Amino acid sequence: MSETSPRNPRRQEFTGVERAIDAWAAERLRRRGRSRWRRVVLELLVFGAKQAWACVFGALMLVGIVAARLWWPDDAAVARNDALTVYAVLIQVVMLATRLETARELWVIMLFHVAGTGMELFKTDVGSWSYEAEGVLRLGAVPLFTGFMYASVGSYMVRTMRMFDLRFSHYPPLAVTIVIGALIYANFFAHHYVFDFRWLLLGAVVIAWGRCMMHFRVHRRRFRMPVLVAFALVAVFIWFAENIATSAGAWAYPDQVDGWTMVSPQKIVSWFLLMIISVVLVTFVHRPRSPDQDEEVGS
Template sequence: MTAVELRLHRWANALLADAPAGGARAKLVEFLVFGAKQAWACVFGAAMLAILVVARLWYPDDAALARNDALVLAAVAIQIVMVVAKLETGRELLVIVMFHVVDTVMEIFKTNVGSWEYPGDGVLHIGAVPLYTGFMYAAVGSYLVRVYRLFDLTFVRYPPRWATAIVAVLVYVNFFSHHYTLDIRWLLVAAVIALYARTVMHFRVFRGVHRMPILVAFVGVAFFIWVAENIGTASGAWLYPGQVDDWHVVPLSKLVAWFLLMIISVVMVAWVYKPVEPRARR
């Protein structure tokens, strides 16, 4: 944990020292702690969504600084605060930089082929891609690495990392190649299911250690990314072609893309935080 999180952890443990060890109240405490940890893990992404919404609602159209450039500066400021205030570890920063690179390359390609677009002007961009976009994808990486340590994650029957890396590379390539050749996303979904079908994630909330099939966690995170995507498009941060004239909810079919993008994210994090068996943490 970071120094700030360690202090929060000690404070929370002292506050909950008299919490019951069993019964309905114990389950309620466990649930509330789970929610608090999830909220803390989402702090980077929540801050990014907040500035997107604020910029949409209140940023003046005639401001000297373009809205997209203001979003870039705000995103950089959030990142600086996270590091200076010791809300983020060095490993997390490394993962975020990796996510920036992976995302920016894909964003440049996707905007060029018309998959989506970023309205507005500005100078802080590469091609048609404002530089704040890297922070949006990095928010996913930030969440994953924070969850890893906040919940003390361990894994039973985690697949070989080399195998997951091969699938992740194929997923990434398919995001580009399906515009020109056969789209193999469903084969990739099947490969992911085959790889992770037997993997069980163990996570500690407060007193108890809980278990969950990792595929369930993947689908859950993909769903919440889809929700965040709807907030992002509603704020006008980016738009799909069908939303330019009339915004509507992003189709649920996008969950497949987010599920596969999640795999790239998980594999990248797994190379920074090596997955370990529960017995390795005893």
């Protein structure tokens, strides 16, 4: 569903590439944008371009993982996982140096890094998944590049929040979201020892965010969709990326040790719940704003 939208008050925060996408779209509209179908097609093209740009960190990480599996020699002086860690650091440095990410966004990305690495240390210890035992840039059984995979999710989310000028109606109280996010994170650890509360937590998410609508600007128009649908779509997308990464040998689940098999679709639920943790972390930098709110809250 779409609705008309005023000029984006936060456009000054866009990077050069993001401004170039909007400038290209504005020029196309000026020249040929009179018909309705052309405007629709243009909005779709801009949406795709901005989504691809928001995914650049994660896409580069995935390309690096696949390339390392295909072309990095097994007997190289530098282990494959160490090379991936250096590669991930270089991506982050370049994105900061070229201002593709702001220092304000970096600290929430680092929260993703820390939270993800903590989970990795625990999950590898209990045998949920495993990595190749190679390299020196690691903590225990966890190569350091893995933290950057979680950071790439954080990068995507903060960039999407900014580029699409996300607004929310009926957003649940922040205190409620923080409690639910903390319980979800705790359950990723605790379910190995006590009851798995994921389905109860999923129900809590549906109750808390069930009425919430996400309003987003593509170029000239605003659209809206249920925020739970947005969470589910991102979870499915991450699941597809996970299948590519595990097929490239980045890590392996127990049923993949003797040969790759598709990651269970049940993992989509885990990624959906992880999205809630991600959303809570992002709200520490970009507080949820209502559709009629021009000034950023909590900046």
